[in-house]
Each structure stands twice: as C-alpha cells, then as structure tokens.
Amino acid sequence: MRILVAEDDPRLLVQLDNALQAAGYAVDLADNGVDAAHLGLTRPPDAVVLDLGLPGRDGLSVLRHWREAGSTVPVLVLTARGSWQDKVHGMDAGADDYLAKPFELEELLARLRALLRRASGLAHPVLQHGPLRLDTRTRALQVDGRAVDLTAFEYRLLNTFLHHPGRVLSRAELVEKLYDDAGERDSNTLDVFIARLRRKLPEGSIATVRGQGFKLQAPGA
Structure with missing residues (x-):
C-alpha cells in the first residue's frame, strides 16, 4: 500500500520514510505544498501524512484542494500547533485524524x-481471509495456523489484496502500490512477485482475471 508523506522538516521526512518503508509501505515524499497537492491527485495514495506548515502552499490549502477535487483519501494531519482551534480547522478541512508534534513513530x-x-471497511489490525491471517502490526502471516515468511514486496502485495478481498486490482494499480517514489516501476516484475506469493498461499488464492488484473479469492473458488 502507498503512503504520501508531505513534511518540510528534512530530518523528520527521512525518519518517516524509513519507518514507513520498514513497516511495509511504498512511500512518496513531498517537502512542499505544491508538490504534495500535485502528487495527491496524480498518484493517489492509500493514505497521507500531511504537515500543516508546508512552504509554497500550506497544508490546510492542500487538503481543501484534494477534497474539492473529490479525493476521499484518509489524511493524518501533523502540526506543531497545539491549540484546539488548529485541530478544529484541520478536521473541518477534511482531515481524518490529527497528531501534534513531537510524537512517537509507533503511534x-x-x-x-x-x-x-476504516477506509476498507475493516475493524481489526489482523486481516483474515479464509486460511490467511495477516497481522499488520507485526507483518506476520499465518496460513492455516502455520507461520509463513514474506519479503517486503510480497507483504505489500498481500496487504493490498487483503484490504480489497474479492476486488479485481489492475496491473497498474498493483505496480503503483508495490514501488516507492524512488523505485523503478516495471509491470513485468509484478508477475514474478505474484508467482512468488502464490507459492506461499493455498492454491487458487490469487486469481488472474484476463484483461483486468488479479484478485484475492477463497482457495479453490
């Protein structure tokens, strides 16, 4: 899954990038509001970490721009401002959650x-689908109660599938969620990662929908 981080503090930007990649996400970065506004609509992420004090265009303006354009992407607002009025302004502009600096990366x-x-209609950090059980807090996968190791790319793919079970995901959509902003996007390598993931899951778990993409389904369906 893909996260857009918009933060102008270079040290914090690197920390967030490292933490999110270590947690299994593909990450896009923006250090100003102009780039953030553009990336949020041209390469839609699954969620956004948005600092309010961005140069070029402030975070509230960027957020309003996305919402006016019809984007429903979940947005976690970051700010050094601590007053309740700033929280209200952020939530009224369309933010989904709010975190004041300084904060713990785990939070x-x-x-x-x-x-x-919530964006996928799920309520628990452990995602289950048939015999598959993926703990998004630890990135641990169990298949029929048996622990299965995943590479970073395999985790990104399975996490995406489990957030959209039964939905056909196009090749372009999966490639976007597989690679971060510095990664070389190659749709041919998607087949390699799909094949590797299939070997670790029960037969028939990932179906190819000709001309459309792939979907996670009940094994044997």
Whole structure:
C-alpha cells in the first residue's frame, strides 16, 4: 500500500520514510505544498501524512484542494500547533485524524493502520481471509495456523489484496502500490512477485482475471 508523506522538516521526512518503508509501505515524499497537492491527485495514495506548515502552499490549502477535487483519501494531519482551534480547522478541512508534534513513530503507524482499515471497511489490525491471517502490526502471516515468511514486496502485495478481498486490482494499480517514489516501476516484475506469493498461499488464492488484473479469492473458488 502507498503512503504520501508531505513534511518540510528534512530530518523528520527521512525518519518517516524509513519507518514507513520498514513497516511495509511504498512511500512518496513531498517537502512542499505544491508538490504534495500535485502528487495527491496524480498518484493517489492509500493514505497521507500531511504537515500543516508546508512552504509554497500550506497544508490546510492542500487538503481543501484534494477534497474539492473529490479525493476521499484518509489524511493524518501533523502540526506543531497545539491549540484546539488548529485541530478544529484541520478536521473541518477534511482531515481524518490529527497528531501534534513531537510524537512517537509507533503511534503514527498505529493511527495510519486504523485509517487504512476504516477506509476498507475493516475493524481489526489482523486481516483474515479464509486460511490467511495477516497481522499488520507485526507483518506476520499465518496460513492455516502455520507461520509463513514474506519479503517486503510480497507483504505489500498481500496487504493490498487483503484490504480489497474479492476486488479485481489492475496491473497498474498493483505496480503503483508495490514501488516507492524512488523505485523503478516495471509491470513485468509484478508477475514474478505474484508467482512468488502464490507459492506461499493455498492454491487458487490469487486469481488472474484476463484483461483486468488479479484478485484475492477463497482457495479453490
């Protein structure tokens, strides 16, 4: 799954990038409001971490721009401002959650997981589908109660599938969620990762829908 981080503090931007990638996400970065506004609509992420004090275009303006354009992406607002009025302004502009600086990275990750679950209509950090059980807090997968190791790319793919079970995901959509903003996007390698993931799951778990993409289904369906 893909996260857009818009933050002008270079040190914090690197920390967030590292933490999110370590948690299994593909990450896009923006250090100003102009780039953030553009990326949020041209390469729609699954969630956004948005600082309000961005140069070029402030975070509230960026958020209003996305909402006016029809974007419903979950947005976690970051700010050094601590007054309740700033929280109200952020929520009224369309934010889904609010985190004041300084904060613990684990709390930010937990809030993001909750936003992603709610956006997919899920209520628990452990995603289950038939014999598959993926704990998004630890990235641990169990298949019929047996622990199965996943690479970073395999986790990103399975996490995406489990947030959209039964839905056909196009090749372009999966490639976007597989690679971060520095990664070389190659749709041919998607087949390699799909094949690797299939070997770790029960037969028939990932179906190919000709001309459309792939979907997670009940094994043997």
